Amino acid sequence: MGNMSEIRKKRPQLSEIKKENPFGTPDNYFDDFSARLHARLEAEKKVVPTKQSRIIRFIKPAIGLAASFALVALLVYWPVKMYLSTEIADNNIQPYSYEEEFSSMVVESIDENSFFTLLGEQEDGIEFSEEDLMSYVSSNISEYEFYTETYK
């Protein structure tokens, strides 16, 4: 199907029809198209994350942090626990009370005469309570003397 005369000969009905575009568009369609396309491109760039992805994005760092803490705890806790239990078993460390140490220190710091006098007074029926003894020590022994006696 080459030139127009050939078309007219072989396709007479078709050749009678105007070769014009019969379709139309709304007014100013092409003038507005660029702006609408631009708006759509901008909208596509700002895609809002779905609710599910938002939740995952929120939880992810928290899970990561929790996992890190768990790992650190595991790496530190177990070795320390193992070490401490071994240490106590080896040294047979017995806990002691402060009062017991203080009482024994008081007795050691009092001279013999005072001690026996105290004992004698007790034999005479006079009884000294622990509070009396504590009161005596605190008024007769300075803090410095107490410290040096304790850490001899």
Added chain:
Amino acid sequence: MNNDDRVLIANLKREDKRDLAFNQLVTKYQERLYWHIRKIVISHDDADDILQNTFIKIWKSIGGFREESSLYTWLYRIATNESLTFINSNKKKHFVQMNETSELLMNNLISDPYFEGDKIQLKLQEAILQLPEKQRLVFNMKYFDDLKYNEMSSILETSVGALKASYHHATKKIEEYLKNSE
């Protein structure tokens, strides 16, 4: 490829000039692409959607354009594929058989508020819609757009010989339809 298009492509591939170059591309090719799409899908609203999709696709894939064909051929190819994808997805949506596509498009033609042709031009459009999809494409591109066979070959990825045969059959069927509808 002409020099203007070469410069346009080069600018499209540059971050700092891309936006301006894209606006120039749209202004230069929007009408030609629109009419090509419109002839395939008939409805203005559908053509508008597809034209936007076409340019968005162009925007996203300009970096991969290898310049083996001319810019216009490449744009035309994208527009054609988008139009055919639209028609195929419509078929699935409406559970339409392959041979019933023309009925859908015929309804679009009859109800088109923007059709400005006379009765005989309407008849021609009806005749065109009777053609198989490939023949319809070839006929529109040759008859209305006056594209060369080698350009069409690049766009439709079909040999020149096959295209010539397609056009010959298309014009024959249209002639018969017009004769029979007198």
